[in-house]
Amino acid sequence: MxxxxxxxxxxxxxxTPKNGEPRQIPIVQSTTFKYDTGEDMGKLFDLEASGYFYTRLQNPTNDYVAAKxxxxxxxxxxxxxSSGQAANFFAMFNLAGCGDHIVASSSIYGGTFNLISVTMARMGIEVTFVSPDxxxxxxxxxxxxxxxxxFGETIANPALTVLDIEQFALAAHAHGVPLIVDNTFAxxxxxxxxEWGADIVTHSTTKYMDGHGTAVGGAIVDGGRFDWMAHAEKFPGLCTPDxxxxxxxxxEKFGKEGAFITKCTAQLMRDFGAIQSPQHAFYLNLGLESLHVRMARHCENGRAVAEFLQKHPKIQHVSYCDLPxxxxxxxxxxxxxxxxxxxxxxEIRGGREAASVFMNSLRLAAIETHVADARTCCLNPATTTHRQMTDAQLKAAGIPAGLVRMSCGLESAQDLIxxxxxxLEKVK
Ligand SMILES: Cc1ncc(COP(=O)(O)O)c(C=O)c1O
Structure with missing residues (x-):
């Protein structure tokens, strides 16, 4: 195309369908693929030819959506x-193993914070967190x-800090390593x-890309610019024989453009098997078809709600980076x-208690562990998604205990307001 x-x-x-082929992407609901000779299939196993042999490694439906x-x-x-968690884990574990170290922004999604600071630490990978500022x-x-x-997030969940991507990319490259950016919210x-210098981009496609609360999923994209061979001593997994x-x-075989994703598929997907089902990839594609239209409306509603809250006497503070x-x-x-x-x-004046009264009084917005849905939803991170973090860690991540995170959907902005x-009237 x-x-x-x-x-x-x-x-x-x-x-791009050819003459007489389905207009919508076909769901290839098959775990396996048939070959006439063992030699044909052997070439696929050796990565000598491209094609499909087992859906854990690759499936045409998934490949259409990944290409988009x-x-x-x-x-x-x-x-x-299979999820955003798997995408972030694979993207990092494709480069770092036992005895290695990573640097990450402290202002990231609680699940990713836990993945890095607890689970990857158990695998012998150390981390240093830095402020996004x-x-x-x-x-x-x-x-x-x-x-x-x-590692960092373009717009962090839930603190809504914005990453200085150029600053982070320059620092990463000065130290001979790639910058991985989770671009889920933006x-x-x-x-x-x-375009701002990041090398690898990850997504929880569960969020805006799907956009309808339908299918959990993730994606990893390689910018294809990082020169692994120029830093071969740091990346033996990519630069020495597997x-x-x-x-x-x-x-060597797949160059800057293809090495990262090929290794990630051939090794990590093969061994961990966190594949997205073709059915989920189909749902994801439906979401992607309207992503550009929906994002504009999500932003319009977010801005209208933020402007209303900013003027309300019961609101202590509003974080929304579009607000001057x-x-x-x-x-x-x-x-x-x-x-x-x-x-x-x-942050509602009155902290945790006031936040709780407010959320329980909402009629249209629902309390959910989710964001980026067509339907408006909200939660109190300190008691839900980020409950594994200490007060000090919450503070470092910019999340006060009484914070409410509201994900504005696609409804009428006036109904939301x-x-x-x-x-808020119910909050005393
Ligand atoms: C920024 C970000 N990255 C990754 C994830 C994890 O994604 P998933 O829930 O699809 O595993 C989330 C989930 O909320 C997220 O907000």
Missing amino acids: PDYRLDTACVQGGY IAALEGGTAAMLT CTDEELNAAFRPNTKLL TPVNCRPI ESYHGITYA GDKYHPRAEKYLPRGSCGVVSF DDIAQA
């Missing part, structure tokens, strides 16, 4: 995973000789981190000129 604009890629990217996401992010290759000196000081990657409609794949050296005066507004103007997302965080207004 030629290089169409993003809106067109949302609708038609990844799959790669086009949206401006990457060279992509893969789908750190100085260049502080950022550079976090790197060690065994550091393998830098989506490529509002920010394309690869004996489990007949001595293939990924960076927000701490992250200057970065949003640079990285998110079309808008950020529909998620607004705010009326609902919030009546719920």
